[in-house]
Each structure stands twice: as structure tokens, then as C-alpha cells.
Amino acid sequence: MTFYSPVVTNAKEIAGHEKLHLFEYVEDEKQYQLKRYLEHGGYAAWKTVLGKMKPEEVIEEVKKSGLRGRGGAGFPTGMKWSFVPKDSPKVRYLLCNADESEPGTCKDRVLMERDPHVVIEGMAIGAYAIGCHLMFCYIRGEFHHSIERIEKAMEEAYSKGHLGKNIYGSGYDLEMIVHTGAGAYMCGEETGLINSIEGEKGMARIRPPFPAIEGLWECPTIVNNVESLAAVPHIINRGADWYRSMGTEKSAGTKLFSLSGHINRPGNYEVELGFSLQKLIYDANYGNGISDGKKLKAVIPGGVSTPFLTPDKVDVPLDYESLTEAGSMLGSGGVIVLHEDTCIVWTILKLIKFFRHESCGKCTPCREGTGWLEQIIQKIEDGRGGPDDLEKLDSICGNILGRTICPLGDAAVMPIQSTLKHWRDEWQYHIEHKKCLVNQNFGF
Amino acid sequence: MAEAVKEKILAVATITCTIDGQQITVPKGTSVFYAARQIGIVIPAFCNHDKLKPVGACRMCYVEIEKMPKLQVSCATTATDGMVVSTNSQQVREGRKAVIEFTLINHPLDCPTCDKGGECDLQDLTFSHGYDDSRFGFNKMRFIEEEKRDTFDDLKIGPEIVLNRNRCILCYKCVRANKEAFGEYDIGAFERGDLTEINATPGGEVSNPFSGNLVEICPVGALTNSDWRYKIRVWLTKTVPSICNFSGSGTNITFYKEDHKNFVYRVTARCNDAIDDGWLSDITRYGYQIVNSESRLKTPLIKKGGKQVKASWDQALAVIKKHMGEIKDQSGGVCIGGLISPSLDNASLYSFSKLFRTIFKSNNIDFRGDYRYLPSVTDSPFTIAASQPFSIADIEKSDVIITFGTDLIREHHNEYLKIRRAVNFFEATAYSVNPYAVKTADIAKSEMVYSPGTDELVINGICLAAIEKKLVDSSAAAKLKPKISKLSLSELTKQTGLGKEQFKELAEAISSAKKITFIVGEIVARSLERDKICAALSNLNKLFGVQDKGQLAVLSRYANSKGAQKLGLSATPYEIVKAELKKIWGEYPDCQPRNTDSMINLMKKEEIKGFITVGTNPMRLYPDRGFASEGLEHVDFLVACDMFETETTELADVVLPLCSWAEYDGDYINLEGKVQTGKQAIKPKYEAKAAFEIMELIASQSGVKLFENEQSRNEEIEQLLSLNSVLPWPDDFLEIDYDKKSSRDDYPVPLFICDDPHHSGHLTEKSPSLLNFSDSAYVELSKGMAAKIGVADGEPVRVESPVGKIVVPAKISRVLNSDVAIIPRNFSSTQTTSLLMRKKRVDSVKLTRVEE
Numbered sequence A: 001m002t003f004y005s006p007v008v009t010n011a012k013e014i015a016g017h018e019k020l021h022l023f024e025y026v027e028d029e030k031q032y033q034l035k036r037y038l039e040h041g042g043y044a045a046w047k048t049v050l051g052k053m054k055p056e057e058v059i060e061e062v063k064k065s066g067l068r069g070r071g072g073a074g075f076p077t078g079m080k081w082s083f084v085p086k087d088s089p090k091v092r093y094l095l096c097n098a099d100e101s102e103p104g105t106c107k108d109r110v111l112m113e114r115d116p117h118v119v120i121e122g123m124a125i126g127a128y129a130i131g132c133h134l135m136f137c138y139i140r141g142e143f144h145h146s147i148e149r150i151e152k153a154m155e156e157a158y159s160k161g162h163l164g165k166n167i168y169g170s171g172y173d174l175e176m177i178v179h180t181g182a183g184a185y186m187c188g189e190e191t192g193l194i195n196s197i198e199g200e201k202g203m204a205r206i207r208p209p210f211p212a213i214e215g216l217w218e219c220p221t222i223v224n225n226v227e228s229l230a231a232v233p234h235i236i237n238r239g240a241d242w243y244r245s246m247g248t249e250k251s252a253g254t255k256l257f258s259l260s261g262h263i264n265r266p267g268n269y270e271v272e273l274g275f276s277l278q279k280l281i282y283d284a285n286y287g288n289g290i291s292d293g294k295k296l297k298a299v300i301p302g303g304v305s306t307p308f309l310t311p312d313k314v315d316v317p318l319d320y321e322s323l324t325e326a327g328s329m330l331g332s333g334g335v336i337v338l339h340e341d342t343c344i345v346w347t348i349l350k351l352i353k354f355f356r357h358e359s360c361g362k363c364t365p366c367r368e369g370t371g372w373l374e375q376i377i378q379k380i381e382d383g384r385g386g387p388d389d390l391e392k393l394d395s396i397c398g399n400i401l402g403r404t405i406c407p408l409g410d411a412a413v414m415p416i417q418s419t420l421k422h423w424r425d426e427w428q429y430h431i432e433h434k435k436c437l438v439n440q441n442f443g444f
Numbered sequence B: 001m002a003e004a005v006k007e008k009i010l011a012v013a014t015i016t017c018t019i020d021g022q023q024i025t026v027p028k029g030t031s032v033f034y035a036a037r038q039i040g041i042v043i044p045a046f047c048n049h050d051k052l053k054p055v056g057a058c059r060m061c062y063v064e065i066e067k068m069p070k071l072q073v074s075c076a077t078t079a080t081d082g083m084v085v086s087t088n089s090q091q092v093r094e095g096r097k098a099v100i101e102f103t104l105i106n107h108p109l110d111c112p113t114c115d116k117g118g119e120c121d122l123q124d125l126t127f128s129h130g131y132d133d134s135r136f137g138f139n140k141m142r143f144i145e146e147e148k149r150d151t152f153d154d155l156k157i158g159p160e161i162v163l164n165r166n167r168c169i170l171c172y173k174c175v176r177a178n179k180e181a182f183g184e185y186d187i188g189a190f191e192r193g194d195l196t197e198i199n200a201t202p203g204g205e206v207s208n209p210f211s212g213n214l215v216e217i218c219p220v221g222a223l224t225n226s227d228w229r230y231k232i233r234v235w236l237t238k239t240v241p242s243i244c245n246f247s248g249s250g251t252n253i254t255f256y257k258e259d260h261k262n263f264v265y266r267v268t269a270r271c272n273d274a275i276d277d278g279w280l281s282d283i284t285r286y287g288y289q290i291v292n293s294e295s296r297l298k299t300p301l302i303k304k305g306g307k308q309v310k311a312s313w314d315q316a317l318a319v320i321k322k323h324m325g326e327i328k329d330q331s332g333g334v335c336i337g338g339l340i341s342p343s344l345d346n347a348s349l350y351s352f353s354k355l356f357r358t359i360f361k362s363n364n365i366d367f368r369g370d371y372r373y374l375p376s377v378t379d380s381p382f383t384i385a386a387s388q389p390f391s392i393a394d395i396e397k398s399d400v401i402i403t404f405g406t407d408l409i410r411e412h413h414n415e416y417l418k419i420r421r422a423v424n425f426f427e428a429t430a431y432s433v434n435p436y437a438v439k440t441a442d443i444a445k446s447e448m449v450y451s452p453g454t455d456e457l458v459i460n461g462i463c464l465a466a467i468e469k470k471l472v473d474s475s476a477a478a479k480l481k482p483k484i485s486k487l488s489l490s491e492l493t494k495q496t497g498l499g500k501e502q503f504k505e506l507a508e509a510i511s512s513a514k515k516i517t518f519i520v521g522e523i524v525a526r527s528l529e530r531d532k533i534c535a536a537l538s539n540l541n542k543l544f545g546v547q548d549k550g551q552l553a554v555l556s557r558y559a560n561s562k563g564a565q566k567l568g569l570s571a572t573p574y575e576i577v578k579a580e581l582k583k584i585w586g587e588y589p590d591c592q593p594r595n596t597d598s599m600i601n602l603m604k605k606e607e608i609k610g611f612i613t614v615g616t617n618p619m620r621l622y623p624d625r626g627f628a629s630e631g632l633e634h635v636d637f638l639v640a641c642d643m644f645e646t647e648t649t650e651l652a653d654v655v656l657p658l659c660s661w662a663e664y665d666g667d668y669i670n671l672e673g674k675v676q677t678g679k680q681a682i683k684p685k686y687e688a689k690a691a692f693e694i695m696e697l698i699a700s701q702s703g704v705k706l707f708e709n710e711q712s713r714n715e716e717i718e719q720l721l722s723l724n725s726v727l728p729w730p731d732d733f734l735e736i737d738y739d740k741k742s743s744r745d746d747y748p749v750p751l752f753i754c755d756d757p758h759h760s761g762h763l764t765e766k767s768p769s770l771l772n773f774s775d776s777a778y779v780e781l782s783k784g785m786a787a788k789i790g791v792a793d794g795e796p797v798r799v800e801s802p803v804g805k806i807v808v809p810a811k812i813s814r815v816l817n818s819d820v821a822i823i824p825r826n827f828s829s830t831q832t833t834s835l836l837m838r839k840k841r842v843d844s845v846k847l848t849r850v851e852e
């Protein structure tokens, strides 16, 4: 195989499935080329949209489909598009968020490398829906292969008239720019991303004004995740009702999950929303169980920004509502599995190091708090913890949660809080015995 | 569009909310923070700034809002109808405490060695809102500078600014003000998280002309300046309200002084929204240092045997009495002339006028020592244009702003910032129209750079384009057209270098404006053809009805230029002023009026034998140094009053030490006509005296008193100031004749002599801080121009005009994009005005690389 990033997928299953669509051609080595993409019906939706649909109709269709943002927050995509002021004389921008940096999540990358045209087609349709004539694809800087594939695809699309001036004779012009990141997690946060494109440091902006009203260069701007946009051509081709027929009532459609950690078959899997987490972890077609036959200790269901689930909560449908009910979040779909030998303190130390390093430094609680948390947790991990440290952690987390500009602050503390709640004994043990409760003998 | 935004901000619609139990109605769009302030509730804040957009970074300004579970930042939360806010609930207090705690964990707490101590927001808010103890048990993060001797981890990031990154609480005010208010990018934030640091942009330094503001708005001791740091504790100083003496805007300032040392320690802003928004140019901030200068003139000097020697005031006055008396007796008072600085206060200006006109019976006075060839007529179009009303506050209410013939960053810092604000905050559209590219253009919708010396043709072009496009009243158009259409629009485009489209764009902008500000600057005021250009402006004003929907004026340049105009300080005052003077004095010299230029001419002819300069330096500033020096050297008896030794005092027979504006109470009239008082901060240094005292002393030598007392003087001044000094425009359209541009093949490069962005006039080179930014002359060239003559940045260039030659280093401009040369006039070490010719419309020079 000539794939850049070999990864296990459930493509075989999808091939025989009438509905799963994002990964339909993910194992097709040539799908990244325009020719093959067209053979598989590529750009048909874009043609339909330009030829037959008004922007409002596109928005309406996507609204009806129930598609929700796959970047983490799960905000309804069509509704977001409808927030762009109709009467604004300003230009509008569509930004495809391809900064995928959430540890545990690596699905956008597979889409971009193996099916780049669907991303571009989705962007184009979104751009048209909001009246945008210049769209950006902001790709994580380390994703060399994604950048290469998207750029190549963009050139092909331009050369064959799928982008550029007067597309398909419709009179609609659409230009595209590929913008690469420089290694900051924060540039995936939508306002950080906007700042980054403007040439500023990737720091969050306070909302309101929301980007849809005042974003890039103070113009109405829509930021959408790669996966959200990739679903759009399918919705146009097959209709909102078809999309709605998948998933649950409030979480329509399919979603890509990146499964990693102590799992026998890590990989990227497309499933309908509402799919059982239990099944995703244990079914032979997916995770195929915990590695080394160990017992499950915890699952982080939606990337490292989401609270840990205890094993008794694993029998949960993977949809936005159910996970919230279970005390966590669907997030970006990065499912990380931890087995019984994992030390919770050690794990949390890894996470807080990440968040401290990635805090943009704009707002006080996150900037100062993450560093403080790391130092306390490091102290506990090193066996120097004190009796009041857990209370201090509770208090500091409480002073960050809900008090910051962007959700990174929350993301940094929610996992900690969940472990302080469910595994407090283990934290306590670490402080009292100056070592791990479990016999951890692996490293990442 | 702009209107919509303004409505939001400037009122009309209102909302009513409840804050801490009190109902308050505020304009829609007001933040909770400002709504609270209106009922006297001050919410603590670090990152909020009245003149910047909110960022919500520090999180200090939390409030609790009903129906919202989380604490909200009041600075960035808009108050809405029915909102119920609590600014001091238990949750809010705990939230603030947490923020202070976070802020302090990495703060060095080096208050005893920190210059901000006593005026630090962090100190104050910690006392009022923080915890008394600390839960943080780790080492504080520390930036350590390489310079090991630096005990305080200080880092110099600009000519004046010292940064201590450890103290920085990352409110981002410095970076935001630089970007949002000044359009500068020489300071930035780098790295991430708790490693985030403020610093100069890599490879650069923080040296923009407004950089001093960053120090002032820094809430902690992270940014300090060498001007003030470690010199005195703030609580040992007293403050005195005053006015900037270096600009026409009358920027409000505060002096910090200490009485025992009789010393001024610093200047800060005294925010006046109607004028300055609390921003100072560095000139305003650091220019005060000239007051403390060791090189001040300390005593009077008199010339003995060709050398100036120290003398007492009595001795000096006796010499003046003798010589001026002789000249007056033998040749008449008309043989005495005088030139005064328009930066002096009303009392000084008026006393000068009265001394000349009632004691010497001479009408030979002027205040415009740096304007070439001014004809002696009273209501020329230029005089009219310069008398027009103008409101600084109206700039930001305008939807269209046109700057014509002005390089604002070198002439009117304050208005430069106002325009930026109008564009950045109120969606105004700006156009820059100038004979060379200027910095203002970065916020302009379009920048139009026209050929030097074609100013009135540009104005005509705008008028013709409007007529052609039928944008103006057709009967007015029919009347104007014959007077200006000697040159067709296409001919005008050839001459001016502007395209038809550009004329059209300007015409459309002016005609579609709802409220317009049209600023005319020094390029016009200093031009030999100022009257012709202003005649064209008169036509434009009439054609478009500019003043019916806004303002158009030549802005006056110096601290009291407007006062000098209103008090009649030129040989040709407004008729109405002249009449009033006659009434007050019962007399008025009935001799030929002589303005600066003709006075110098008469010196050469030995018809002016005695001359007095007050606070001005024609040898440096008059735009033809050869001419000025020939004249002044011919004068039999020259008296020069100044704060410092200058090229002019060097020639004087008697030199008198002059007070700075910090040493006495004085009234100044800003370019809007607003009278403001600068209070005395310190006692006169050494033996210096204020100009009004000196005039009274000179008068007393003739046994006369100029004024009974201060009160009668002020009453006379009041009387003059109460006159309406706005001259009416001509009723009819004016004919603009056209003379062919002379070719200048030998001297191909147009030259503009103006102020360095960090200097003003001839005095600021005595400010050490300002010298740190810029300390000697240079020739500023575009990249292309430099390439043509083969010089790199900093390499010496020979600049030759038909009358002079200097060698100065090249400075490659980031702004210029055409073949012009700009040289500052502020440094005594280079005789820049020796390149100029008083009867030339556009000075031009030849540039050559100096071979090593």
C-alpha cells in the first residue's frame, strides 16, 4: 500500500454498508486523485449546488440533516451558517479547521490524505452557502502529507474548473488558500485559528462578537471541522432525510472515532452515532478488546479534553447526549482506552503537561493555573505530595473551570476533576505511599 | 454603515439594567463595566482600557449576572435590557481573589525595588481584593537576563523603554494600544502559556513616536522608562495640570514636580476626551526635559568686544535701552522689528505686540518664522483658510476624512491618532492626499500621491471630476467651470500624476460624505503658493458645501499659533483685530506692515536696525538660511530671548534667558480655538524670566508701563479673544491661474524639510530622551531612490541644492515610494535650511553617494 499513514479502518465493513459513507473509499489508493474521485461521483454535489440551489436552500438542507460540528463542540452546522448576516456588505470567509491537534484524535488527517477532494468539495459548498469567495484550509503544520495532498487536490480542482472563476459557468467565483500552522494546539480553537491566519499569535478572542458576525479581518467567518465539511457533499447528494436516518434523534449521521491506548486494534472507525462504546472497544471488527488481556480501567471518550469514564459507564451509546449524561463528552471522537496497570496520577500528569504547554497565555486562570496544577501533580507523582494537595487541586480546578476565554481552560481541568472524583483513593495512596497504587510497567 | 456603528456607541437607543440593586439606563452597546461606572461602581480591572477594545484577558472584572451560571467578565459583556448584575456577591469576591492569586504566583513581589510602587494597579487591587497569604509553594518562574550585573532582570527594548518580564501580568494593553491606537507593531507577545512574554519584535526595538504611552498604561512595573525610573518615588512628587507646548492640539498633560529640587520629573497624560484621549506623543512626554536642562541660558549676556559675557538683568536692560533708544530717536521705531514664537502664551504674545506697536510705534512683527515668503495682505485665501473653525472631537464623528498636504505623524500627532481612532473604532473612511507617501495611508482607503508643487491642480481636478460626474449642484458647477477649466481633466492628470479615477474617487467621497473632516497641513501652509492652493480650496469648499456638512481648515501648527492669529501678532492682523487694538490703545502704528520675509529684506537694506527675537530661532527655522543669516548679520542691534544658546542668540548683542512654559501660568489657544491654561510647575530656573515680564521690563526702560496690572492685561486680551476671528470665504469662485512647472533637471529630487517624528522645532534636541530616539539629521529616501543613487541605509549622501550642500546619512523609509527627499530640521549639527530658497515653490536637490 502506498498510504502515507497506515491505519486500521473498518472500510471493508463500510463497503458493504449502504449508509456509512465517509470512509467508503478510504482504502482506495487512488481516491486522492481527481480522476478517481470523479469516478466515484465526486463534485456532483458541488455541481448540483451551483446549478440548482440557492445558498439558503443549501443551509436549509444541512440544517435539516441534523449535521453537528465534528470539531468537538457539536454545534449544528447549518444553524452556524445561518448566523452569517445576510445584509452585511463585508466579504465572508469559510475556514476549514484542519489543525487536528487533540491528543487521541487523528481522523481528519486520514480524510485529508486519502480523500482530499471531498474536503474541498465540502468547503466549496459551505462557502457558497454563506456567500464566501475566498476560503482557507488551515492545516496543522506537522501534517506534511495532508498539506501535500490537499494542495495537490486544490491544484487539480483549479485546473479542472472546480475552483476559480466562474465555476461551471455559474458565474460563481471561489478561491482557496492552504494555510499551515506552526505547532500550536490553540490554533485549532476557532478564534486562535483566525488570529493565526491574520498573522497574529494564535491566541483566543473573546466572544461575542462571534466569528460568524466578526471573524477574520473583522468580517463574517465560519469555521468548520474537516469531518463536518466532508459530510456535506454526501448530504447534498443523498438528501437530508437519508442523513437523518442514521444516528440518533439528536445526533444524526455517522462519526469517525479514533481508537487508541491499551487496545488490541487501534484505528479509525466510522460508525453511526449512538454506536455502543462497549462494542467499539471489544468487538473484533473494531478495538477487539483490551491489550494483553488486561482489565479496563478508564476510557477517555472524546480526546484528552474530556472527562474520564469509569468501566461501569462504558456501556454507553456514542452520541452527544448520552455521553454528556454519562459525565463526559463526545468531543472530537478520540477514544483513549486505559487498562488496569495505568497510574491515574501519571496519566493526569501527562495531560496537564500538555495543556500547560499549549495554553495560549491570554487569560490568567488558564495561563497561571495550568502551570500551578502541573507543579502540584508532578510533586505528587514524585512522591512529595502533601496532605492538603488534593484540596488545593480541587480548588484550583474550580477557579479555572468556566472562568476562561476559551474552552482550553475547561479542557485542562475536567479530566483532572473526573479523576479526583472517581479515583480519589488512588491519588490519596500516591500521596501517602509516595508511589503508584498500580504496578505500571509501560511507557508511551 | 459607519452611522450604524456610531449609533450603537454614541447613544440613541438605550437599555435599562439593574446593577447592585440600582437601576441604570445606558446607551445600547455599553458594557456592564461602564454601565456600573456610571453609577459610581468601580469594578476592578487590569486589562480593560477606556480607549481600547475589550479582550477579557485578566478576568479581574468578574460580575455575577442573573440567569447565567458562570461569572462573566464585565468589560466584555454588553449590558442588556432587564439584566440583573451583582458586582460584589460572594461568588464574585471569590472569583476576584482567585484571579489575584493566579496573577501573583509568578509575580516577583519586588515592590520595594520596583518603580511602579505607589501607583501600581496590582499592588492596589491586591490590597483591596486579594488574599493576605499565599498557597503557592513553588519557585516563581523567572526570566533571567544575560547581563549578570542587572539585578532586576531588566531588558532594554527601546531607546527609552525598559522591560521587566517577571513583573508583567500579561494584560496585553501595550500590544493592543500599539496596534489599535497607534498602528505600530514594534512590541508583541511571544511564546505560550506561562512562558508568554512581551518583547520587542525580533531584531527591532520599541521606538515608535507614541511608545511612551505603553509605559504609562502598563498597570505594573513591567514597562518603565529611563526618563523616570529610579529617580524619585511617586509619592514624593506633586502634580500640576498643564498643556503640551510642542503641538497645536493643546494635549493635556500633568507635570510631576518636586519643590525642593525645583525639578520636573515627568509628564503624563491628563486625559481629555475632547482632545487627546489620554495618548501623548513622545515629544509631548519627553519634551519637558528641556526644562531641567543643564544647558539652559542662566543669565543675561551682553556682547563686549565681540564676545558675549555674563551680565545682570539691569546691565542688559540698560544696553537695550541705550541702543533701542538711539535707533528709535535717530531712525524711528519703524527701524525696529521683532519675531516671536507661536508657542508662547497669550500674555507674552500680547505684551510683545503692545511693546512694538505702542512703544516702538512699529508694526514690524510676526510669529511665523518658519514660513517662507508671506505676502503682507490681511485676508488672503491662506489667511482665511487658516482662520476656519475646527473641532478635534468631530474627527471621530466624521464618516469621511481627507488629509491634504499633510504628513500628520510629523505635524499633528494628536490628530493622527484621532483619525486612526475614527477609522478603527468608528468605521470612518480616510483618504490621504499628499505629494509623498505618508504613514497615515496605512488606514486610508486610498492613498493619492501627487507630483510635488501641483497642489491646487489636484484640488481643481477633484472639482472638475465632480462637475463631470454631475455630483454637485449644476448652477455652481456652471459658475466654477470657466474659472478652472483652462486645464482639462486629462491635462491635470498628466500634471499631477493622479489618475482620473482617483479624482473621481475623491469627488465621490466628498459629495457622498454625511459628515466630513478635511484637514489641510503644512505642505500647503509652507508653500510659496499657499494662497493659490487655498483659493482652490475655497472653490472646493463652495462647490461641495464641505463646511455645511463638516469641517475644512488649515490646522495651526504650534502651541499658540491660534492665539497669535487672534491677538494680531503678525504685521497684517485681521482687520477686526486691528480695529479693536486701535480702540483699546487709542493708537496703532500707521506704517507699512512688514512680515518676516520683508523684515529680513529690510535688514539687508539696513532699514531695520534693531531686532528682537523671542523664543524663536530664524537662523535655523527660516526656510532659506542664507537669506536669514545675511539679514540678521546686518542688524545693528539684535536682542535674542531664548531658553538656550542657538544659532540666533550667537549673533545677538544682548541675550536674555527665557522661562519655559513650566515656569509660569500661561494661556494657550489650541488649533480649535480652545483656551487652556498651563499651570506653573516650578519656579523659574536660574535667572530666566517669562516673555511677558521681559516685554514689561523693556517698556519700563522708556519709563512706560505696558499694563497697569495683570488684570488689565488679561482684560485687554479677553477683549480681543471675544472677537469672531473666523474670516469669511470669498463670495465667488476664484480664478486659479496656471503656471507651467519649471523643469529641474539639475536638481531632480523634490526636497521636504520637516520635523522628525520625535522632534518639534528647534528646542526638543535638548531633551536627552528624544535624542535617544533620533539625534542627528538624515535624508529619508524610498528604497527605489536609494537604489538609484546606490546608497544603503546609513551610508552618507551628499545633498546639494542651488544654494547649499550638506552630507547626511541615508535612511531608507518604510513608507516613501517615490523620488523625494525628506530631511529633518531639528538638529543644530546640520544646517538643513541652507538648502532652501525662499522664493521657490518646490525645493529640489541633487543626491549623490559620498565615496569613501
Ligand SMILES: Cc1cc2nc3c(=O)[nH]c(=O)nc-3n(C[C@H](O)[C@H](O)[C@H](O)COP(=O)(O)O)c2cc1C
Pocket: A068, A069, A070, A071, A072, A073, A074, A075, A077, A097, A098, A099, A100, A101, A102, A185, A186, A187, A188, A189, A190, A191, A223, A224, A225, A226, A228, A229, A406, A407, A408
Ligand atoms: C483548544 C481547542 C482546540 C481545538 N482544536 C480543534 C481542531 O484541531 N480541529 C477542529 O476542528 N476543532 C478544534 N476545536 C474546536 C473549534 O474551536 C471549533 O469549535 C470547530 O472547529 C468548529 O467546527 P465544527 O462546528 O465543524 O465542529 C478546538 C477547540 C479548542 C478550545
Ligand code: SF4
Pocket: A186, A203, A204, A358, A359, A360, A361, A362, A363, A364, A366, A367, A404, A405, A406, A407, A408, A409, A410
Ligand atoms: S483558556 Fe487558556 S488557551 Fe484559552 S484563551 Fe485562556 S489562556 Fe488561552
Ligand code: SF4
Pocket: B167, B168, B169, B170, B171, B172, B173, B174, B175, B198, B214, B217, B218, B219, B220, B222, B223
Ligand atoms: S508589559 Fe505591562 S502593559 Fe504590557 S502586557 Fe505586561 S503588564 Fe500589560
Ligand code: FES
Pocket: B044, B045, B046, B047, B048, B055, B056, B057, B058, B059, B060, B061, B062, B073, B074, B075, B076
Ligand atoms: S478587565 Fe475584564 S477581563 Fe480584564
